[in-house]
Amino acid sequence: MPSDMPPERPTERLPDRRAGILQLVIQDYIETATPVASRHVVEKYALPASPATIRHEMHALEEQGYLTHPHTSAGRIPSNRGYRHFVQSLMGHAELGMAEQASVRHQFFQAAPAVDEWVELAANVLARSLGLLVIVAPPHPERLRVRQLELIALNELLVLMIVVVQEARMIRQLMPLPQPVEVDELADLAAKLSGDLRGRSARDVRQAAQHSTDAPQHTVEAVVLETLAQVLERDAQRAGIPAIAGLGGMMAQPEFQHEPERSLELIELVDQHAAQDLIPAAVIDDFTMGGAMHVLIGDDHPTELLQECSLVLAPYGSSIPDPAAPEIPGYVGIIGPTRMNYPRSIAAARFYSQLLQEMIDAVYGVNR
């Protein structure tokens, strides 16, 4: 019932004791996943006050919107607002332990020096260590521009198109032809297009296709241009495909134990690699503008299914940006129940994103 909630006044200042109790309640709930009772918190943390007093404070915290309880005779649960306050003001700054940092670094040096490998590795290791869903995306070029085009006839009606792009990638694409073509003719076409299209992106190619081709649709040239444009778009997309791991740990979290439908929805999103539903586009856009780490709590999230989850997101990318080849930053994303361990998750997201950035700079930065 969000309408009952008092408006959030970010300047509002909690008395020290009340803030302390809020912190204890949140920490305890993060740890135990059960509503925390006044008596429980007094005994566990040996507070110098009686349950009744704590109850009083909890009541006040509830009126201010930091806590709720699921039903009359249950303990308190943090509200989204409570979590937000915890993250912003209460929890302090944490780092991963040195031993863990060293062990993770070691694993990265064991891996093959390719961004895709690192991304995969980061997702797996992080998911295992947190027991949450982890999504790691590589930084990738915003658009690809043609450097060279080759057309190799496999037989009369089947051509292998090879596109070398300026962003240091090579794309191969199998392409059926609308009509048989001579080998020479094909080579000429490739040479011509290679010259015409150097430095052009998918959009340019589309425009060229519409303008230059007189005979519409089915000429060989039209088919080649259309395929080329498609391929450029697709490969720019593909370069940014994120790794997702940790579904097992996530589904083992108590909040999913008794909610088969919600579980199933989430499984389907992951099964379909639907990163666009898991990570809000607005945040990615913000990263591209130079934004920093994000923490989205509860109903901040646009995907309904994830409105009872939180998302910790840390961007990274090559630290030596090339203005001629704009890049969409990569990110380390951690999705968990709103009850997730924020200090640890935030520290981990920060550490892994920095590590990925270091790795990229160390290995790819050298070649520049």
Place this chain on the structure above:
Amino acid sequence: MPSDMPPERPTERLPDRRAGILQLVIQDYIETATPVASRHVVEKYALPASPATIRHEMHALEEQGYLTHPHTSAGRIPSNRGYRHFVQSLMGHAELGMAEQASVRHQFFQAAPAVDEWVELAANVLARSLGLLVIVAPPHPERLRVRQLELIALNELLVLMIVVVQEARMIRQLMPLPQPVEVDELADLAAKLSGDLRGRSARDVRQAAQHSTDAPQHTVEAVVLETLAQVLERDAQRAGIPAIAGLGGMMAQPEFQHEPERSLELIELVDQHAAQDLIPAAVIDDFTMGGAMHVLIGDDHPTELLQECSLVLAPYGSSIPDPAAPEIPGYVGIIGPTRMNYPRSIAAARFYSQLLQEMIDAVYGVNR
């Protein structure tokens, strides 16, 4: 209770009517996932007999081990034996519809011409069309042999190792050194090892490392050899990593609705890409020996979790084998509840495995 089951006599011949009833029961159960009652089958299929008669036959089928029922007053369910008989003798031969075949072919031609892409695509499309778990593995070389070795110093203590192998792949590996090394020294080492190790596999490299190096452990050469061996093994593994898709559809199957623990186990296997637990090693070995399509039903499966599932497996590989470079075949695997649609699954596994083989031969066969 497998001990109560009569021994399987494969020569046993079912009377026609009884076999027909078995077929109807199995088809109906595959369709509805609810135990099928005598009355139900009579009405639905307009049988020229009364429920009591059918009941009589069902009773006989149960005594022969083809059917069971979950409790006294429930309808009949096929036993594993029943499914096996259905697959072997009752169900006949099915093919995918022409429209579906064409649509799938089209999607494959749209994709980039790389085995990894096809494998990924096959898993996704097939999973979506069946609503089951699909695992597709590419064929891959049994072992990799060194063709050439390069060592590129990134800084004094960090080297990028590049291995070109005879199986037409390139491997890159970042490698920290135990002690600073001059650039020239490194080049000499690379040249020497390149000569010594040409044509050698991971095992050979390991042996070379043990014999040749006098100073144990920490010489640069020892580190390089050890890393090289690791890298060869790892990359041979990685080349065969299968694509897995369809977890969502699988978890939506009714048999998983009320079994959260079993669901969770399966989710974890998939989350960890544990193909070795999903596909029995014995079957893969058999493929390597030239085996054909397999159907494993129920407790045929070595992984306990999957003993209430069935597995349809179709191998494929380049049809032009090269004896100098032995290859582990790829496969199309379909995992579902024992209640899965066998005719369709088997037809699909056959079609996709043949298609993958065609694709590989068409694009890679040309270069030979």
Place this chain on the structure above:
DNA sequence: GTTAGCACTCTCAGTGGGAGAGTGCTAACT
């Protein structure tokens, strides 16, 4: 060999009650 009839068994959904857990409130205490 087939069928109708009927008793029997088992599941499933819904109900009710008792135990337990925690709160909210009030009145007394410091």
Place this chain on the structure above:
DNA sequence: AGTTAGCACTCTCCCACTGAGAGTGCTAAC
């Protein structure tokens, strides 16, 4: 004014119970 004990009240959770419904197995007649 803040803190505390005491107590009534509420809600969940678990368990046992029940009746309806579904299907079978058996028997006796066709």
